[in-house]
Amino acid sequence: MSSQPDDAHEVKDQPDQERYVLLMDGETAGFLEYQDLGDRLRAFVHTQVEDSYQGRGVGSRLVGGALERAAESGLAVIPRCPMVQSFIRKNPEHAELVPEERRKELSL
Secondary structure, three states: OOOOOOOOEEEEEEHHHOEEEEEEOOEEEEEEEEEEEEOOEEEEEEEEEOHHHOOOOHHHHHHHHHHHHHHHOOOEEEEOOHHHHHHHHHOHHHHHHOOHHHHOOOOO
16 A cells, blocks of 8 residues: 555454455454455455445555555456446556456456
8 A cells, every 4th residue: 555544544454254444543443355266266256345434545555455455365356346347547567466367358
């Protein structure tokens, strides 16, 4: 994540719920649901930011953190969620996580 947020935050994987959460000051500010599609492939399917955290950059920090966690784990990513697709288009350094054969169909 390129900029420091105003609040203390942490992106955590919750594999038992198949999602990443963004915790801000210990509270869940948003989550990104995923599905594992097989060996080393994860689809990001839905991102949600809690109403009280809207307009504070939570979605971008959550998606960026989730992509970093996936990269650290050696996972490829299929961005099915429109928010994740948009984030990758704006931050093309993350496009390498998407399998090459899927990039064109997602306009990445």
